[in-house]
Amino acid sequence: MSVPLPGQGIVKGLVETARNFVGSYVEKDRLVTVQYPEERVPQAEASRNFPFLVYDGDDWQKGLRCVACQICEKECPPQCIYIVKDTARKPDHTGKLQFQPRLFEIDTSVCMSCQVCVEVCPFDAIKMDVEYELSTSDRFNSLLLRKAQLAKPNQYFHKIHPAEAAEVDARLGADKAKAEAKAAAATRPA
Amino acid sequence: MNSEPAKLENAPLAKPYELRPKALADGGQPGELLEISMGPQHPSTHGVFRMDVVLDGERVVKLKPVFGYLHRNHEKIGENTTYLGSMPYTDRLDYFCSLTSNWAYALAVEKLAGLQAPERAEYIRVITAELTRLQNHISLVGFLLQDMGASGTPLMYAFREREKILDLFESLTGARMMCNYMRFGGCRCDLPPGWLDQARQVVGEFPRFLDEFEALLSGNEILLSRTQGVGALPPELAVNAGITGPMLRASGVNYDIRKVDKYGIYDRFDFRVPLGDHGDVYDRYMMRVLEMRASLKILEAALRDIPDGPIMDPKSKLRGFRPRAGEVYGRIESPKGELGFYLISDGSPKPCRYRVRPPSFINLTILEDMCLGHYVADAVIILGSVDIVMGEVDR
Numbered sequence: 001m002s003v004p005l006p007g008q009g010i011v012k013g014l015v016e017t018a019r020n021f022v023g024s025y026v027e028k029d030r031l032v033t034v035q036y037p038e039e040r041v042p043q044a045e046a047s048r049n050f051p052f053l054v055y056d057g058d059d060w061q062k063g064l065r066c067v068a069c070q071i072c073e074k075e076c077p078p079q080c081i082y083i084v085k086d087t088a089r090k091p092d093h094t095g096k097l098q099f100q101p102r103l104f105e106i107d108t109s110v111c112m113s114c115q116v117c118v119e120v121c122p123f124d125a126i127k128m129d130v131e132y133e134l135s136t137s138d139r140f141n142s143l144l145l146r147k148a149q150l151a152k153p154n155q156y157f158h159k160i161h162p163a164e165a166a167e168v169d170a171r172l173g174a175d176k177a178k179a180e181a182k183a184a185a186a187t188r189p190a
Numbered sequence: 191m192n193s194e195p196a197k198l199e200n201a202p203l204a205k206p207y208e209l210r211p212k213a214l215a216d217g218g219q220p221g222e223l224l225e226i227s228m229g230p231q232h233p234s235t236h237g238v239f240r241m242d243v244v245l246d247g248e249r250v251v252k253l254k255p256v257f258g259y260l261h262r263n264h265e266k267i268g269e270n271t272t273y274l275g276s277m278p279y280t281d282r283l284d285y286f287c288s289l290t291s292n293w294a295y296a297l298a299v300e301k302l303a304g305l306q307a308p309e310r311a312e313y314i315r316v317i318t319a320e321l322t323r324l325q326n327h328i329s330l331v332g333f334l335l336q337d338m339g340a341s342g343t344p345l346m347y348a349f350r351e352r353e354k355i356l357d358l359f360e361s362l363t364g365a366r367m368m369c370n371y372m373r374f375g376g377c378r379c380d381l382p383p384g385w386l387d388q389a390r391q392v393v394g395e396f397p398r399f400l401d402e403f404e405a406l407l408s409g410n411e412i413l414l415s416r417t418q419g420v421g422a423l424p425p426e427l428a429v430n431a432g433i434t435g436p437m438l439r440a441s442g443v444n445y446d447i448r449k450v451d452k453y454g455i456y457d458r459f460d461f462r463v464p465l466g467d468h469g470d471v472y473d474r475y476m477m478r479v480l481e482m483r484a485s486l487k488i489l490e491a492a493l494r495d496i497p498d499g500p501i502m503d504p505k506s507k508l509r510g511f512r513p514r515a516g517e518v519y520g521r522i523e524s525p526k527g528e529l530g531f532y533l534i535s536d537g538s539p540k541p542c543r544y545r546v547r548p549p550s551f552i553n554l555t556i557l558e559d560m561c562l563g564h565y566v567a568d569a570v571i572i573l574g575s576v577d578i579v580m581g582e583v584d585r
C-alpha cells in the first residue's frame with residue numbers, strides 16, 4: 001500500500017462536501033428541506049397525535065359513540081383521561097340503550113400519544129387525531145380538552161384515516177345489520 | 191495498545207499558585223488541580239449528563255460521572271401499571287431506538303406468557319430493528335464528529351438519511367420516534383401498502399450514502415489524529431466491566447447477542463460481526479460503520495423473504511392480560527448493547543418486579559478508565575463514542 005499524501009483525506013472529504021453542495025441544486029434527494037409553514041409533508045395514514053371522540057350523524061351530543069365504559073380511563077398509562085358517567089342513557093348505532101359520558105376530559109399536557117386508549121376501546125369511539133398546530137398561551141386550562149372539543153364527526157375521521165375509518169364503518173354496519181335482522185326476526189311472529 | 195492509563199509524569203504540571211486553594215487533595219497528585227463540573231447542560235454531554243472532572247493542566251486525572259438528572263422512575267412506574275401500559279414507556283428509554291426497546295420488552299413478556307410471534311411479525315421485527323440500528327449508528331457518528339468540532343456537515347448528512355428511515359417508521363407506526371409498535375405476541379398493525387417497496391428503496395440507496403460518508407470521514411487526517419489511540423479500552427477490562435455492544439466488539443471481543451442467543455429469527459440471516467483491534471475511539475467509529483453495512487445485508491435478505499400471514503399470536507390479548515407467575519430475563523442486541531428486561535410476575539396484571547438492564551448506563555461506568563491521562567477535549571469524544579442516551583441511563 002502506498003503511503004497517502006498528507007492532506008489527501010481532507011481533500012477527499014472536501015470533494016464530497018462539494019458534491020453534496022452542487023448536487024443539492026440538481027438532485028432531488030439531496031435537497032430535502034421542507035419550507036415548513038408554506039410547504040407541508042402529507043401525513044401518513046397511521047399518524048397520530050392526541051385522541052378525539054368520534055360521533056355519527058350531525059348532533060355531536062346524540063351521535064357520540066362513547067358509552068362511558070371507562071376502559072380507556074383505566075388502561076391509559078399516564079392516567080390522563082377523566083370520565084364521569086351520565087345517568088341518562090341513549091341508543092347506540094344498533095339501537096341498544098347505552099350509557100354516555102357526562103364528562104370526558106383528556107389532559108393533553110400529560111397524554112403521551114401512545115394510542116393505548118384507541119386499541120382498548122371496544123366501541124371504536126376514540127381515535128387518534130393528526131392535528132399538530134396546537135400551541136396555546138395557557139398551560140393549564142387550554143390543554144385540558146373537554147368533551148365538546150374532543151367530539152369530531154365521523155367524516156373527519158374518514159378524512160384523516162381513510163382506510164381505518166372504512167374498516168370501522170364496515171364493522172359497525174355489519175353489527176347494525178345483524179341487530180336489525182334480529183329485531184325483525186323477533187317481531188315477525190308477533 | 192497499552193492497557194494502563196497513560197502515565198502522568200510526562201505531563202507538565204501547572205506552577206503552584208499559593209492564593210488559590212487546592213481543588214482536591216485526595217489522589218495524592220502533586221501540583222495544582224482544577225475540578226470542573228461538565229454538564230448537565232453542556233452541549234457535548236449528550237443530554238443531562240454531568241461529569242466531575244479533575245484536571246491537571248489539560249489532562250484528566252479523575253473523572254466522576256454523575257447520573258440521575260433525567261430520572262423518571264421508569265421501573266417503579268412499570269410495577270404500578272399493566273404489562274401493556276409499560277410498552278409506551280419503553281419508547282422513552284432509548285428514544286433513538288424505540289423499536290428495539292419495544293422488542294426487548296415484548297420478548298421478555300412473551301417468554302413469561304409463553305407467546306410466540308408469527309413468522310411475518312418476526313420478519314417485521316427484524317426489519318424495524320435493523321432500520322433502527324442504521325439510524326442510531328448514523329446519528330451517533332454524526333454526533334461524534336460534532337463533538338470533535340466538525341460542526342454541522344457530517345451531522346446534517348447523517349440526519350438527512352435518518353429522516354428517510356424515520357419516515358418509514360412514521361408511516362408504519364404513526365410516530366417518528368415514540369413508535370410503541372410491538373405487542374406481546376406480534377406487532378400492533380400490519381405494514382401499510384407500499385411500505386416494503388419504500389423500505390427496499392431506502393435500503394438500496396443507503397450504501398451509496400455510506401460510501402460518501404466514509405469518503406468524507408474515514409481517511410480524514412484530523413479525524414485519525416483525534417481518534418486513534420484515544421480512549422483505549424482493553425478487552426479484559428471491557429469484559430470485567432460488563433460492557434456490551436459495539437463498544438465491546440471494538441475491543442476485539444466477539445460477542446453479539448444476535449449470534450449468541452439467536453433470538454427471533456436471527457439464525458436465518460447470514461451476517462458478519464465486525465470486530466475491532468485497538469478498542470480506541472477510531473475503532474468504535476469504524477465499528478458503527480461496519481455494523482451498518484452488516485445490517486444492510488440482513489435488511490436485504492429480510493425484505494426479500496418476508497412472508498404473508500398473520501402478525502399476532504391468536505393467544506395474545508390486550509385487556510386483562512395476566513401472565514402466569516414466574517421470572518424471566520429477555521434480552522436483545524440493541525444498537526447500544528445488551529438491552530434486557532427482567533420481570534417477576536405473581537400472576538396479577540402488573541409485574542411484581544420490573545427491571546431494565548440499560549446498555550448505555552453500564553457502558554458509561556467505564557468512562558473514567560478510558561479518560562484518565564487524556565486531554566479534556568478527548569474526554570468529550572470518548573464520551574461521544576460510548577453512545578449514550580440519557581433517557582436510558584437515568585430511566
Ligand code: SF4
Nearest residue numbers: 066067069070072121
Ligand atoms: S372511549 Fe371507548 S373505552 Fe373509553 S369510555 Fe368511551 S367507549 Fe369506553
Ligand code: SF4
Nearest residue numbers: 076111112114115117
Ligand atoms: S393516547 Fe395514551 S396517554 Fe393519551 S389518552 Fe390515550 S392512552 Fe392516554
